[in-house]
Amino acid sequence: MVILPGNTLGMLGGGQLGRMFVAAARTMGYEVIVFDPDANSPAGKMASKHLEAPYSDRDALDYMVQHCAAISTEFENIPADTLEYLAQFLPVHPSASALRIAQNRVLEKNYFSSQGLNTAPYLAIDSQADIAAANGFEFPAILKTATLGYDGKGQVICESVDELLAIYKKIDGRACILEKKIDLAKEVSVVLCRSESGDIDCFPIAENEHARGILDISMAPADLSQGLAHEVRQAACRIAEGLDYCGVLAVEFFISNDNQVLVNEMAPRPHNSGHYTLDACETSQFEQQVRMMCGLPAGSSRQHTAVAMWNLLGDIWPQDGVPRWDEVMQQGRVKLHLYGKTEARAGRKMGHINCLAGDTGEARQLLAKIKHKLSSA
Numbered sequence: 114m115v116i117l118p119g120n121t122l123g124m125l126g127g128g129q130l131g132r133m134f135v136a137a138a139r140t141m142g143y144e145v146i147v148f149d150p151d152a153n154s155p156a157g158k159m160a161s162k163h164l165e166a167p168y169s170d171r172d173a174l175d176y177m178v179q180h181c182a183a184i185s186t187e188f189e190n191i192p193a194d195t196l197e198y199l200a201q202f203l204p205v206h207p208s209a210s211a212l213r214i215a216q217n218r219v220l221e222k223n224y225f226s227s228q229g230l231n232t233a234p235y236l237a238i239d240s241q242a243d244i245a246a247a248n249g250f251e252f253p254a255i256l257k258t259a260t261l262g263y264d265g266k267g268q269v270i271c272e273s274v275d276e277l278l279a280i281y282k283k284i285d286g287r288a289c290i291l292e293k294k295i296d297l298a299k300e301v302s303v304v305l306c307r308s309e310s311g312d313i314d315c316f317p318i319a320e321n322e323h324a325r326g327i328l329d330i331s332m333a334p335a336d337l338s339q340g341l342a343h344e345v346r347q348a349a350c351r352i353a354e355g356l357d358y359c360g361v362l363a364v365e366f367f368i369s370n371d372n373q374v375l376v377n378e379m380a381p382r383p384h385n386s387g388h389y390t391l392d393a394c395e396t397s398q399f400e401q402q403v404r405m406m407c408g409l410p411a412g413s414s415r416q417h418t419a420v421a422m423w424n425l426l427g428d429i430w431p432q433d434g435v436p437r438w439d440e441v442m443q444q445g446r447v448k449l450h451l452y453g454k455t456e457a458r459a460g461r462k463m464g465h466i467n468c469l470a471g472d473t474g475e476a477r478q479l480l481a482k483i484k485h486k487l488s489s490a
Contacts (some may be wrong), residue, residue, distance in 0.1 A: 114204070114408050115214055115407065115408040116182045116183055116406070116408060116409075117407070118141055118142025118143055119142060119144075119148060119417065120141070120144070120185075121143065121144040121180055121181050121182060121187070122138055122143050122144070122145050122146075122181060122182060122403070122406065122407070123145070123146050123148060123180075123181035123183070123184040123185070123197065124145055124146070124147055124148065124156060124160070124184075124185060124187060124200075124248055125148050125150075125168065125179045125184060125185070125186045125187070125191045125196075125379045126147075126148075126156070126186055126187035126188045126191060127147045127149025127151055127154025127155060127156040127157045127160075127163070127187070128149075128154070128155060128187060128188065128239070128452075129155055129156075129158065129452035129454075129462060129464075130156075130187040130188065130382060130383050130399075131147055131154070131155070131156030131187035131396065132155040132156040132158075132385070132452060133161055133397075133399045133450075134156070134185070134187060134399045134402055134403070135147065135154060135156050135160050136159060136399070137371045137397060137399035137400045137402070137403050138159075138399075138474065139159070141400070141403055141405065143160075143407075144161040144162075145160045145161050145164050146160060146161060146163075146164060146176075146177060146180060146203065147160035147164065147369070148164045148166070148168070148173060148174075148252045149165070149176060150165060150166060150167050150168070151165070152165055153237055153454075153455050155350060155452050155453040155454055156187070157335070159453075160451055163194045164176060164177070168191055168192050168195045169192060169194075169200065174195065174198055174199060176309075177199060177311060178202045178203060181203060182203065182204075182208070182407075183203060183204040183205070183405075183406045183408045183418045184196075184199050184203060184204070184206075184350070184383075184479065185205075185206055185207075185402060186206045186207065186381070186382060186489055187382055187383075189212055189215045189216055189229075189380060189381055189382065190216060190261065190380060190413060191212065193209040193210075193212045193213045193216070194209070194239075196208065196209035196212060196476065197209040200396065202477040203265040204406065204408075205379040206359045206360040206398045206405060206406045207344055207358060207359070207360045207362075207382070208356075208357075208358075208429055209358070211356045211381045212360055212381055213355050214356070215378075215379055215380065215381045216260055217259050217260055217350040218257055218258075218259050218260070218290045218378070219221070219235075219237045219259050219288070219290050221378060221379065222235050222290065224352075224355070224356075225352065225428050227355075228352060228355045228445055229350050229351075230348050230351065230352070230376045231373060231374060231375050231376065232375055232376050232377075233292045233293045233295050233375050233377075234250070234251065234290040234292070234293040235290055235291060235292045235293070236250055236290070237259075237288075237291075237382075238256075238269075238281065238288070238289045238290065238291055239288050239289075239291075240286060240440055241278065241279065241281060241282070241286070244274065244277060244278050244281060246272055247274050247277055247291060247356075250274070250291060250293070252271060252272055252273055252274075252294075253271070253272050253294045253303045253340060254269065254270070254271050254272050254291050254292060254293050254294055255268055255270055255271070255291070255292050255293075255294055256269050256270075256275070256277060256280055256281065256289055256290075256291050256295065257267070257289060257290050257291075257292065258284070258287055258288070258289055259272075259287070259288040259289055259290055260288070268326065270294065271291070271308070272446055276290065276447045280388070281353050288346035295367050295369050295375060296369060296370045297367055297368070297369065297370070298368045298369060298372070299317050299320055299321075299335075299336075299368045300320070300321045300322075300366070300367055300368070300377070301317050301319060301320050301321060301335050301337065301345060301364055301365075301366050301368060302317070302318070302319050302321055302331075302364065302366065302384065302386040303315055303316065303346060303349045303363070303364055303366075303388075304316045304319075304346055304361060304362070304363045304367045304386070304387035304398050305349055305350065305353060305361070305362055305363075305364075305382055305407050305438070305484070306355045306360065306361045306362070306401040306404070306411050306414075307354075307358050307359060307360070307362065307401070307405070308405055308408075308410070308411065309405075309408065311354070312352060312410070312411065313350050313354075314401070314414050315349065315350070315414065316333075316387060316390055316394060316398065316414045316416070317333050317334040317335070317388045317394075317414075317416045317423075318334060318337060318342055318345055319331040319332065319333045319334075319335055319367070319387070319389060320332045320333070320335035320336060320337075320349055321365075321386050325460070327424065327426065327460060327462075328385045328386060328424055329423065329424055330421060330423055330424075330477075330480065331386040331388070331389055331421070331422040332421045332422070332473045332476065332477060333389050333393065333416060333419070333422075333473070334416060334419070334473065336473070337368070338431050340371065341368065341374060345366055345374055346373045348364070348366070348374060348376055349362070349364040352364055352376070352379060358381070358448075359405055359406075360382075360402060360406065361382060361383050361401050361405060361447070362379060362380070362382075363379065363380040363382070363383065363384030363387060363489060364376065364378075364379045364380075365377040365378050365379070365380075365386075365387065366450045382402075383398040383399055385424065385462070385465075386396070386422075386453075387412060388421040388422050388450070388465050388467065389421075389422045389467055390414075390466065391418075391446045391448070391450065392418075392420065392467040392469060393416050393417065393418050393419070393420035393467065394413075394414055394415065394416050394417065395412065395413040395414070395415050396411070396412030396414055400412055401414070414482065418469045418470070418471075419469070419470050419471060419472045419473045419475070419476050419480070420467050420468065420469050420470075420473075420476055421464040421467075421468045421470075421473065421476035421477045422465055422466065422467050422468075423465060423466045423468070423483070423484055424462055424465050425451075425462070425463050425464040425465055425466060425487075426458065426459070426460055426461060426462060426463065427456075427457035427458040427459055427460065427461040428462050429451070429487050429488055430457035430463070436487050437487060439453070440483065440486040440487060441466065441483060441487070444468075444479070444483065446468065446469040446470065446479065447465065447466060447468050447469075447479065447483055448466065448467040448468075448469070449466055450464050450466070450467070451463065451464035452464050466480070466483060468480040468483065468488060
């Protein structure tokens, strides 16, 4: 079924990803209802209507059913039961089954393994008794909570079984996953879109750098050999096909020092590392999200210029004002995107900057200048 402009689309979640979806959808001629409990929702401020209610609110869900032609999500921690209810009445992408897997690191790793893909060695830990199985595990390792961890939250490096046991006791027996710490050459990600009929289109691979567990910089195209790039894309496509996925999907990978491609995690939505597509590609990841949920063919994902993206965190906001945006706006090939958030806090994503150039080295140099000026202002 094709859903044409003039119809109303529903977005579950009202953060920055939802905000950029709303901008894309409204530019294309759709109305958007954002469903998010936060009165200060960045996406809600731009939407045709903001439903401020818990995700389990049946009256609000029924309103979405009555007024929307299709539903999508902007983050994976929407209750899967909410998607299952809505899917009884109208198209919902991503599916509740894909969301359930993405919400739990153990289920996610098990799914990757079932598809014949390589991951870092891992061990599910549901109780102190499971730690006995870690005696043969190779340390150092990273203990991660199975659910609700993001941007480095809920993760602790363990150097031994004894240290693992001590840390696990402090987190009150929450379900976790233990992963071997990989000797990394680099981290990369690929954002793709897949239609209901199974057609897949991949954006160029991004190379990512993190700081304190939060994505700091993404550069595209990534500096990868043709062989490794092909392996990354094939793995991402296999994940999407195995889920019979419809929508935009991001998959993150580790490239080890011995050139092994390891799947890290997936996000059933547009992704922070795909923000470069807003300025450097013929179609953005958010327009692709609109197209997939409306049964339209994918737009061209061709990248027309090299780019370096920098996450703007609340850390760079002065206590008594705002960053020196004049340093940004004077640069014609530097594109500023702010998310409309009311309060800047350390570690909070407030926006991003895309630096465009002839190649990634030049883009990185331009970003370094902007980063220095804003960070030291």
